[in-house]
Amino acid sequence: SISNDQTITANKGGDKGIFAKIWDRYSFQGQQKRIILGERLFRSVQYRANDPRWYTEGRIPFEFRPRHAMTTMHIWFLHKRLLIDTVDPHLALLVQEELFDILWNDTRARIRAEGVNELTVNKHLKDVQQLTFLHLTHYDHAFQEFANDDGKRFEELAGAIWIHVLNRDEEAYNDQLKRLAAYVEYQYVNLMHGVPDEYFWEGRVPWGDIPVFTDMKDNDGKALDDPVTEVEGLE
Numbered sequence: 480s481i482s483n484d485q486t487i488t489a490n491k492g493g494d495k496g497i498f499a500k501i502w503d504r505y506s507f508q509g510q511q512k513r514i515i516l517g518e519r520l521f522r523s524v525q526y527r528a529n530d531p532r533w534y535t536e537g538r539i540p541f542e543f544r545p546r547h548a549m550t551t552m553h554i555w556f557l558h559k560r561l562l563i564d565t566v567d568p569h570l571a572l573l574v575q576e577e578l579f580d581i582l583w584n585d586t587r588a589r590i591r592a593e594g595v596n597e598l599t600v601n602k603h604l605k606d607v608q609q610l611t612f613l614h615l616t617h618y619d620h621a622f623q624e625f626a627n628d629d630g631k632r633f634e635e636l637a638g639a640i641w642i643h644v645l646n647r648d649e650e651a652y653n654d655q656l657k658r659l660a661a662y663v664e665y666q667y668v669n670l671m672h673g674v675p676d677e678y679f680w681e682g683r684v685p686w687g688d689i690p691v692f693t694d695m696k697d698n699d700g701k702a703l704d705d706p707v708t709e710v711e712g713l714e
Contacts, residue, residue, distance in 0.1 A: 515576030519682025524553040527686050534710050536692035541710040548644040551611045555618050555671040566676050614643040636660040657688040
């Protein structure tokens with residue numbers, strides 16, 4: 480895989496000819512390259528989205544939809560980075576396809592793990608895909624529509640998190656939402672400008688810190704009770 484990494488980093492793909500693009504898409508080596516990178520990037524997302532701190536100190540419900548939303552939030556960061564890639568833009572698009580294929584296969588497996596009737600798995604998958612795209616486009620909207628308005632962008636991000644991660648919980652804490660929205664802002668800048676190409680093209684994503692969730696207050700300004708320290712099913 481070292482030679483694959485070297486090839487990925489060395490090939491400047493901005494001016495690839497049609498035969499080079501066909502080679503990337505259909506050759507065994509080309510397919511292997513994007514599968515390896517797609518898998519590495521997805522495992523990095525999984526590792527981050529499944530960090531126990533989100534679901535203990537962070538008080539995000541450890542349920543299917545919030546957990547899926549945390550995964551897709553981190554997929555979105557990678558999606559944005561792949562869109563602006565200058566190392567090999569054509570291969571970046573193929574890796575993006577691979578990344579979403581892996582996401583849907585993983586989602587299907589998680590739907591089955593919920594114990595749904597096998598005949599309804601594909602219907603559930605389509606429902607989750609629709610929610611996923613709404614989630615991703617909500618972030619797109621926040622950063623495009625309010626690129627020059629930090630306050631409105633922050634509000635829009637908090638709204639997206641409330642809808643998709645916290646499932647429109649009427650009792651959600653504003654303090655929690657602000658910390659999660661600040662994380663999205665930070666992580667967007669990190670992925671777009673902070674992660675070196677050589678790291679990214681090896682599938683290594685230095686995500687940085689998870690938000691600090693200590694000393695959170697409820698919506699009346701009172702300190703919250705201590706969070707749970709363990710969640711059943713979370714390693």
